[in-house]
Amino acid sequence: MDWGPKPFRSLDVWHKDSRFREFVRNKWLSYEGEDIHKRIHKLGAKDDESEFDEVGREKRKWLLSEQRRNNLTQKALFQQKARIKWLKQGDLNTKLRDKGQWYDEQGAVKDKVKEYFKDRFFGEARQSVKLDNVGFNKIIEEDNVLLVGRISEEEVKQAVWSCGSDKSLGPNGCNFGFIKLCWEEMKADIIRAVHDFEEEGI
Template structure:
């Protein structure tokens, strides 16, 4: 709907619990349409305010095409909400919501699929996530200590990271499995329980099972989002809502941007993989090849000089505190390598990695590679 090919936005208004969008539907006859998106809280007072404001706006738009959608957080009949005693507040809410729908000449579209669209969370998710974090760090600690690599500091660090990356892939699959498949299986079982609830109702054990499944589904969905969030490399948006469609698009765009489809060779386009690899290698070999010809002369140039103390400071070894301060100054979602570990990982496992990190930095400073 938000594609410029389908809908052209002309104006919008933000209310306390709603947003009104006006524009033209390009497909078909290009009709002028109004779309109201609702997200209301549980307060009856705020619901009444929203009904009055949106209802008043709708009265002036009755002759135009329009759609009011979203989360009204209200019910039209008692049977639409389970496990709640119908008190006077709910009675007033039901009447007020029905009056709003009728006066605005709205059609209540029948629900397809589940009978209920929201279930009360049970608060189990946080403790499960905490246990996952603990197991992850202990795995990193034991794995890192087991790697026996000999060589220069930067080589040792690189090889240990390579081994850890491979081991983490296996560990993640063994411990957590496929998050997508897990979510599908949990969702299928929840659908089965919902159908049974609609027909015959659930017994106590089945209600407890449904609570447990919702907790597991929340963890699985959070894991899916976290994986896509990392792949998308979006620093301006944080995890929270399940923005999986957005993250999928970001991942695809990032991969397409980084992919080298082909190059021009002697003014002719080539997408042959071997030819492209050879030409890229030749380009960088030529670019970084040593040139012994003196191209710049500095005769009689009077340079400013520094003190011996400053010189000692500049050529001295980096301290652990300096390396740590530099890493902590980097965005945790960023990675030094296109497909490597993020700074957030290095920070969280600093007590495990710091010796090798500092050794790699000192090695690079001493040898330049």
Template sequence: MVKDKWNSYPAQGSGFFRFKEKLKFLKGDLKVWNRDVFGNIHTSKKRILQEIEDLDYQACNDVLWESDRLKRIELVSRMREAEKILDSLICQKARASWFKNGDSCTKFYHSSLRWRRLGNEVKGVEVGGQWCEEPSIVHVEGNKLFENRFKSTKDFGVRLDAIEFKALSSEDSLGLIAGFSEEEIRDAVWNCEGTKSPSPDGFNFNFIK
């Protein structure tokens, strides 16, 4: 399905632009395909759970037939698969939401920001053995501190004579500006963890692989 849809999309513009546009079209078609083939996963989970409860109720009041016992095993397996799909879906939605909204609207974010500001705040300085919180004096003393610490000197006390620094060979230097081969790109993608998503478009490395 993915291959047929991918080849049917129009291909105009640069390679990267075509790739981005095809992913956008494919995302919409995958939603339709998922709805037609798998239906609503939440509804399916509730239906499977209800069938399991019916069989359990039957087992409490009567003896299950062998066919019913095998059916319950199959339903439990389908239930676990549905929960696995739901977990993956929630993870993807949470990642996309974080990429889009970040932590700007959460109570935890504002609490962390407030405590960091309090920890970094300079309330006062000690001048001549006396604690002072006057803003103008704190400002002057702060400038003096950084001026004394970072002022330049004529002699840094560091000598680099006769020290051999490691350098790249000519072959390695050319390798830094060499083009990427298809094999190198494939190895880089296949070495990435499958559930990671480079962008909030919903396509993780498992899909790309």
């Protein structure tokens, strides 16, 4: 039975094999597939030039549907991973501190929250802070150019190298250790993906 493409796996122990880089280089450079975004753009260009038939329109419709499904799946995965990490490492938001004292009983927390907002909405009017004559710092034009300019290869590389080598962007096992080791083979595609995101937002 065909279960579809097998998920990618990269074990750190493979990185120590002297033949590994060459194997990755040959496989990576031999791949000639197109991602879903490029296929949509090509079909869209044909539609603009009135070179589309009904089959082509249906194909683009299906690709757009797949793209939306993939985006929703990725979003759900990131949300769940963020939630799991927060539950393990973050505050569970089940306690409240007021005037140096902690409250963790549900009824007490509710009462304190209610008391706080009651004071805010029905308490005496307080003089608000005015910022009319405050001179805020502004960035210089050179900094603005850097902020809105195209992301450079060096910036992408710094971002990759700032991540732990045992961390992964998804469940498929392609961790940052693999990306760092094979950076020369992969960087062109990674940077192209970053620039596509800058331009298309997807």
